[in-house]
Amino acid sequence: MKLPFASLAVALALGMPSALFAGSQDVVAENAWARASIGTSRPGAAYMTLRNTGEEPVVLTGLSTDLAMMPDIHRTTTDAQGMTSMAPAGELEIASGEAIALEPGGLHVMLMQLQRPMVEGESFALTLEFADGGEMQVDVPILGIAARGPEE
Amino acid sequence: MRRRKLLGYGAAGLGAAALTLFAGWWQVDGPGASVAAGQRPLPLGEMAFRLTDHEGRMVGPEMLIGRPSLVFFGFTYCPEVCPTTLSDISLWLDGLGEDAGRLNVVLITVDPERDTMEALSNYVEYFHPAIQGWTGTDHEIAQAVEGFRARYEKVPLEGGGYTMNHTAGVFLFDAGGRHVSIIDYHEPREFALPKIRRAMEASATGSS
Structure with a gap:
């Protein structure tokens, strides 16, 4: 009787790391890029695709970077009259096996209160924070101000 | 029951x-009904506003007549929509090759408070050289927006500062200043280029 219990305890103990970070270690960031800025007074923007390769849904709750005081995920929307606006997107859930695209015209990383100019050819570190306590650092290459995406 | x-x-x-x-x-x-819904922009010849371009010249809608025009609203503190629109337009202009020189391409700022002539000049140089930036007083900007039946509004940001919501489409006019069509924000290049070519052809037949 003792043996199965002990093995269960071991299994639980081994299971702890994934219980602690339920799923966020399975997130992969692809094709990250940002546009260069002119100085520091204007906000910057960054883009990437976040893919959840795990079995559990994950929730992106926040961002941090030393590049900007207020990094946040925003969503650009266009109304029926063609007027566009941006608003904070809030927490983002990525279902198991799904990906969300942060791309021009939709969801994107807004980098408000830049601490230094974003220079073409350089890159910066962006930390993604997840609801399970997990964190992930993404290296974001800075492309030209007129760049359209990572492939061009 | x-x-x-x-x-x-x-x-x-x-x-x-x-x-x-x-x-x-x-x-x-x-x-x-909102002003913009279903209303086409006025012909350029019926609009009235006085602005300054990014090189300090006095400009107005009548200066666009004579060549087909692409006109759009934006502001240089816009991190997302405006650089995307400007790089889209730069790509379309590259696609037109030498014909791009037959077009007027104008960004009218909806944020004259921050988009001074110098700020615009500093900004447009990063994009296609045909793109001009126009700015002016609040009143003249409002007049321009009204003429295009476009909209804009100032939105305070959490943590200070503000951003602008604005009509993001690109307005196309023929050489006679008549409104031809709108290229919606983020419309794929394969739809945008034929629209621009149509505006150029409309100009060719319209002037004959």
Whole structure:
């Protein structure tokens, strides 16, 4: 009787790391890029695709970077009259096996209160924070101000 | 009892449908219609506003007549929509090759407070050289937006500062200053280029 219990305890103990970070270690960031800025007074923007390769849904709750005081995920929307606006997107859930695209015209990383100019050819570190306590650092290459995406 | 309940649901459903229809009418044709809905921009020749371009020249809508024009609204503190539109337009212009030189391409700022002539000049140089930036007083900007039947509004940001919501489409006019079409924000290049070519052809036939 003792043996199965002990093995269960071991299994639980081994299971702890994934219980602690339920799923966020399975997130992969692809094709990250940002546009260069002119100085520091204007906000910057960054883009990437976040893919959840795990079995559990994950929730992106926040961002941090030393590049900007207020990094946040925003969503650009266009109304029926063609007027566009941006608003904070809030927490983002990525279902198991799904990906969300942060791309021009939709969801994107807004980098408000830049601490230094974003220079073409350089890159910066962006930390993604997840609801399970997990964190992930993404290296974001800075492309030209007129760049359209990572492939061009 | 059951039947009455169903009738009740039916009446409620009809009520909801009528309300939806009324709401639709109110927003589209009725007094609730926004200025922009279904209204085409005025011909350039009927607009009246005085602005300054990014090189300090006095400009107005009449200066666009004579060549086909692409005109759009934006602001240089815009991190997302405006650089995307500007790089889209730069790509279309590259696609037109030498014909791009036959077009007027104008960004009119909706944020004259921050977009001074110098700020615009500093900004447009990063994009296609055909793109001009126009700015001016609040009143003249409002006049321009009104002429295009576009919209804009200032939105305070959490943590200070503000951003601008604005009509993001690109307005196309023929050489006679008549409105031809709008390229919606983020419309794929394969749709945008033929629209621009049509505006250029409309100009060719219109002037003959």
